[in-house]
Amino acid sequence: MPNFKSHFEFDNQQRSGILLLCILIVALFCVLKLHTPKPVEVFDVCSSEILKHQAVIDSLRGIAVEKKKPKIYPFNPNFITDYKAYTLGMTAQQYDRLSRFRNKNKWIQSAVDFKKVTGVSDSLLGHMRVFFKFPDWVVASNAAKQSLKGKRASHTLVLPHHKKIDLNIATTLELQKVYGIGPALSARIVSYREKLGGFSVDKQLLSVWGLSDQVVKNVLNSFTVKTPKKIKMISVNTASASDIATITGISFELAKEIWEFRVLHEKILSLSELQKIEGMTLSKYALIELYLHIE
Numbered sequence: 001m002p003n004f005k006s007h008f009e010f011d012n013q014q015r016s017g018i019l020l021l022c023i024l025i026v027a028l029f030c031v032l033k034l035h036t037p038k039p040v041e042v043f044d045v046c047s048s049e050i051l052k053h054q055a056v057i058d059s060l061r062g063i064a065v066e067k068k069k070p071k072i073y074p075f076n077p078n079f080i081t082d083y084k085a086y087t088l089g090m091t092a093q094q095y096d097r098l099s100r101f102r103n104k105n106k107w108i109q110s111a112v113d114f115k116k117v118t119g120v121s122d123s124l125l126g127h128m129r130v131f132f133k134f135p136d137w138v139v140a141s142n143a144a145k146q147s148l149k150g151k152r153a154s155h156t157l158v159l160p161h162h163k164k165i166d167l168n169i170a171t172t173l174e175l176q177k178v179y180g181i182g183p184a185l186s187a188r189i190v191s192y193r194e195k196l197g198g199f200s201v202d203k204q205l206l207s208v209w210g211l212s213d214q215v216v217k218n219v220l221n222s223f224t225v226k227t228p229k230k231i232k233m234i235s236v237n238t239a240s241a242s243d244i245a246t247i248t249g250i251s252f253e254l255a256k257e258i259w260e261f262r263v264l265h266e267k268i269l270s271l272s273e274l275q276k277i278e279g280m281t282l283s284k285y286a287l288i289e290l291y292l293h294i295e
Contacts, residue, residue: 076134076135077108082095085098095118098117158221167225170189172187173186175190179215185211188210198227203286203287203290206282206287207284233291242255250288261277271293274292
């Protein structure tokens, strides 16, 4: 049987110590039971203030990163070095394609050419093309090509009648917007119009020297006669050669052939018979139809 030492066997000092310890333990339990600890504030990283400061920090970090990047100056893409290609983000394969193209003594003249030759992505091309700097003659040539392309696209577009420009007031600059019409032909059209005193019908354009049927068609897609000049008709069966020669665009030689054809056949029953005359072209016949008639 173990021997338990009675507390009475402790001296007064030991008993006082044991009592004090018990009191402290009881007091500690009471404090823990009655005391409610103050909640600890949690740091809110999603608050508007924190997000605002974080945005500023990210912006400053982005600026610092951009400053570390090599500065890009305008350059001619025909003369890119391998290091330049690397700093621009091109792969070794893309630079090799460019080198092989240039070794054939070929030249890149536009951003489209650069993409076609190197095979760079659209996103990379969009970043690079703002720094492309071609010689002035290349820029002028590309502008001329774009202008010609615009003319080709527009010459097939037929405008409604109310949107067409009156041929009798059209300027040379307006006519030059038509595919196939340059300064010389536009001036010739205006000169012929002045000689006539004004166009009467659209097909009188066929009598302008140098205008092909296709170019006339291109013109009439955007222009038409809206204020026609009145035509004085001539009877083919009674007119003399001199009368017929007064028709603008008809030479005296052709007028004489028409008169002789009429005399030979005694009378012309249909103007279409005049197409049998040697040298009578479709444009000349179209002009004659406007001025000659059968009584």
